[in-house]
Structure formats: structure tokens, C-alpha cells
Amino acid sequence: MDTPSGLSSRMSNVIASVLPKIATTVGERSSKGPAKIDLATAENWLARRELIDIYKQAIAQDLDPQTLSYPQGFGGDPELLSALASFLNTYFRPAIPVEESHIAVAAGASSCLDQLLYTICDAGDSVLVPAPYWNGFDFHLTLRTAVDIVPVSCDSLSHTVSSSLLSALDAVYNAALKPIRIKALIFTNPHNPFGQCYPETCIRNVLRWCGHRRIHFVGDEVYGISEFRRGSPDDRFVSALNLLSAETQRGIKNRVDSNSLDGEANVVSRYEESINGTSDTHGEIGLHRPNGDGQEGNGIDISLVHTIWSLSKDLGCSGLRMVSLWDPFNDSTYSPQATLISQNNNSLLTGVRLLSTPLLSSPSILMAKAIFSSEKLHAIVKLTRVRLARAYQIVEAQLKRWEIEMVEPRAGVFVWARLLKPSQHERFTIATKGALKDDVSEGRDMQQIEKLRNNGVLISPGQQYHLAAWPREQGWVRITFAVEESQLREGLRIIGTTLGLGKRRRDVGPDEEEKERSKRRSLGSILPAASNSASIMS
Numbered sequence: 001m002d003t004p005s006g007l008s009s010r011m012s013n014v015i016a017s018v019l020p021k022i023a024t025t026v027g028e029r030s031s032k033g034p035a036k037i038d039l040a041t042a043e044n045w046l047a048r049r050e051l052i053d054i055y056k057q058a059i060a061q062d063l064d065p066q067t068l069s070y071p072q073g074f075g076g077d078p079e080l081l082s083a084l085a086s087f088l089n090t091y092f093r094p095a096i097p098v099e100e101s102h103i104a105v106a107a108g109a110s111s112c113l114d115q116l117l118y119t120i121c122d123a124g125d126s127v128l129v130p131a132p133y134w135n136g137f138d139f140h141l142t143l144r145t146a147v148d149i150v151p152v153s154c155d156s157l158s159h160t161v162s163s164s165l166l167s168a169l170d171a172v173y174n175a176a177l178k179p180i181r182i183k184a185l186i187f188t189n190p191h192n193p194f195g196q197c198y199p200e201t202c203i204r205n206v207l208r209w210c211g212h213r214r215i216h217f218v219g220d221e222v223y224g225i226s227e228f229r230r231g232s233p234d235d236r237f238v239s240a241l242n243l244l245s246a247e248t249q250r251g252i253k254n255r256v257d258s259n260s261l262d263g264e265a266n267v268v269s270r271y272e273e274s275i276n277g278t279s280d281t282h283g284e285i286g287l288h289r290p291n292g293d294g295q296e297g298n299g300i301d302i303s304l305v306h307t308i309w310s311l312s313k314d315l316g317c318s319g320l321r322m323v324s325l326w327d328p329f330n331d332s333t334y335s336p337q338a339t340l341i342s343q344n345n346n347s348l349l350t351g352v353r354l355l356s357t358p359l360l361s362s363p364s365i366l367m368a369k370a371i372f373s374s375e376k377l378h379a380i381v382k383l384t385r386v387r388l389a390r391a392y393q394i395v396e397a398q399l400k401r402w403e404i405e406m407v408e409p410r411a412g413v414f415v416w417a418r419l420l421k422p423s424q425h426e427r428f429t430i431a432t433k434g435a436l437k438d439d440v441s442e443g444r445d446m447q448q449i450e451k452l453r454n455n456g457v458l459i460s461p462g463q464q465y466h467l468a469a470w471p472r473e474q475g476w477v478r479i480t481f482a483v484e485e486s487q488l489r490e491g492l493r494i495i496g497t498t499l500g501l502g503k504r505r506r507d508v509g510p511d512e513e514e515k516e517r518s519k520r521r522s523l524g525s526i527l528p529a530a531s532n533s534a535s536i537m538s
Contacts, residue, residue, distance in 0.1 A: 058370030153469035195409025
């Protein structure tokens, strides 16, 4: 259908739907006015000076005419894939060692998610996302794929990062008109915006839940090595790939052997069988069903488990636009017999590679290879965790001083805090009627957010993270603390002054922070601050 602007109806609908939601952010990033203190964007600035030194050296030593050509490999540079495999095995401790052939590289986590969903979903299919969740999923998961996002909300906001998720998943699945069209679950761990980690038992049960229903488990683990607080075993980060047992590993070998994926002819033959209705895959190309129900012995179907990690968050390089997706069953990077997402269809494999490879940047690959092969990498990871702990101490002390309710994070670069207070009239309404109307609550919150913006500080309003299931939960925001300390302190000062939080209490200084930390029982759970970076980097 023609549109007045000459655009496709598809893109016209996308623009009409998305642009109003991002207009403020677009305007802010396009502004030529004085820069604001950005405590809204989830970026990590805390080791950038050290990273820059490595990148400068790489450019000085390794930038050559070949770097201006198209990237090597198809689905990832061979040297980069080797370095990535070593890195992932070290920091994510997968039960099945990650090999180069398990990894595909894309231009950023959002791009990777888009390409993955484009490959496993048809327009109108559904994707489950536990709420609250990052509002960027609303755009990045749907712009091209035309899938429907189905929020999964626990009975209480405080139960979000817990085993209560299983009953919430059951409720959503059982209420679906066409559950067969639910194709994937996006599982963000560590959680965004809470910064907490799901218990191991919960992750294992969610993996089984997905396996039983033939739903792809997509583990978004972009904050996986940004853990800066020690706690009980249930509080610590566990990668989904750490839970694939030896029994599952044996299942992989049996499956590959039984499928006899020895060449492209076999792939074409199986594809023809599927479209002619003679295959035993029930119309799902290459989706082999071991044991008759798609399950290995432990209930986890490894062909449906995919994990995403990015340089953007853990290593503070959001501008490099490089992410890895690895899958221990699908030897997809070089082998034409299997695809990135478990479908033995060479045409589909080619499509996935065509989606990702043209978007890769040779200079970005050059710098990524430099950091992953650097002898200073472990020190930088350690340094980042120490600085995250220090930055969180600063914001935590101030929020406690202001008596602000918050969710204590274990990992990531932000804190979820109930910073925006209702008026006396609104507090009475909440007490007597249970909640404010959504438009009243959002309007009040956004007025305070706008005041902060006008005074030079950006923070993320909580309503953007899909809190509709909890109408009493007003006033929440996400505050990024992984910025330069001077900016963080100045941002907190402006917040306190603008919102009237410091009228009765003085802002917390370094000496007071130290006194307050010594009183808290949680002192031992926070990683010690480094006296200087030189000792760590040596």
C-alpha cells in the first residue's frame, strides 16, 4: 500500500510506533547544548583509560592496509573466534567447553538479538520477556521481526529475580490463545534493571521449562562478568551454559552422530524432505527430537539454548559494536551442515551469516582481538569490578542518607531506586485507594525527570521498564553509576538539590561514607577498593 511519504507501509508503521517513544532520547543525543551528566545510559566508563592504551598500541602496531578491507571469515574472524573461545571458557565456566565453531559474531547485542529472532520467528510469533525489562527490547526485538513481546510478570515486583518466575511463565503460557506461536524466551541475567542474579535452581528449571515446550532459551548475559558484590551462592552469577550437564553433552554427540551431518547434500535432502512432508521433524526444519519429546535425560534441550555476551557492558566498549553468540550444539561458524540456531538448513545458515557478516567492522575486530589477547585483560576485569564496587558504594551511601528505597545490585552498572516521591495528596490517595491512575503517576514522575534534565542530569524513569502489573510501584528510576567519580558526585548533588532530598540532610562526603560502610554488616560483601590502578595493572 502506498504511503504519502513513499515509504513501505511496514516502515511507516514502525516510525509511527517507535519515534514518539524515543523522541526525547534522540533529541538529547542530537543537542548541541552543554553536555548533561548521563546517569541514564547503561555504559561502563570505569576502565576506558586502560582500554584506550591497549587499543592505541594495537592500532600503532597492527593497523595495515588489510584492516581497510572486508573482515576475514564468514560469521567471525578466525583469530577473534579463537581468542573469544578462550575468554568465554575462562569467565563463564561452561560445562561444555566453548569452541571456535560454536561462536558467531554480530555488530552489537541488539543486532544479534534481531538476527536471531529473525531466523527463529515468523511475523506474529511471540517472545516472552520477564518484566520489568529494558525498554530497548520494545524496539530492537520488533523493528524488523514483527514479533509480539509478551511481558511475564511475577505476583510481586520483589519476587522478579526468583523461582517465582516459573509460575508466572506457566500462567502466561496457559493463557496464550496460540501457545505454539511462542518461539523464544529472552532471559536477562544479571537482571536489567535490578542488577541481581537469578538463582541457579531457577535458571535450571527455566531451561527445562523451555525444553519441554520447544521454546528457544536466549540468555542475555551482557553483564556476566560485571559482578562486584559477593554473596551467598544463590546470589552469584551463573551462566546458563554452566548448567548443561555431562549427560547433555553425551546427547550432543549422539545427536550429531545420528543426524550424520556429513555434507551439504544431506542438508539439502533434509530440507526437501521437510517441505515435501516426508521428514519426521513435523514441519520444523532440522529440529530433531531426541527421546521422542525433544529432551535430553535432564530435560534441557541444548539445541534450544543460546547465549549472548557483548563487549559493550562488561568491558565498557559500547561503541565498538561487537557481540558474540555461542551455542555448544550448533557448529555454525564454519560448517555448512548446521546453522547458528539448530536448524539443519543450508539456506537458513546462509541467511543468518548474511545478516551478521556485512555489519562487522574490521577496525572493531582489530581492537577486539587486541583486548582478548592482551596479557592485561584479567587485570582490567578485576580493576573494573573494584571500581564498580567503589562507585556503587558512593551512590548507595547517598541513597541511604536520603532514606531512598532501593534494590541492592550484585552486578551491572546501575541501581534501581525509588527516588521520585509522591506529594502528600498522592500519598493519601495511595493509602486510601491502593494506587494512583497510571497517567497521574507517570505524569508526576516525568515532571521530576524533566526537572532533573533541565538541571543537567539524565536518569531513566522506571515506567519505561514495564511496571503495569504493579500499579502501586511508582517513583522508581534506574541510575547508572559506572561513570567518572567526579561526574557521579556532581550528578547526585544535582539530584538532591532538584528533588529537595538534601534539605534536612547533608550530602555524604568521603569520610562519612567510610564511617557508614564500617557500620554496615555488608562491608565484607563488597570487593575492596584499589588504592591505585597501577598496582592492579602491573
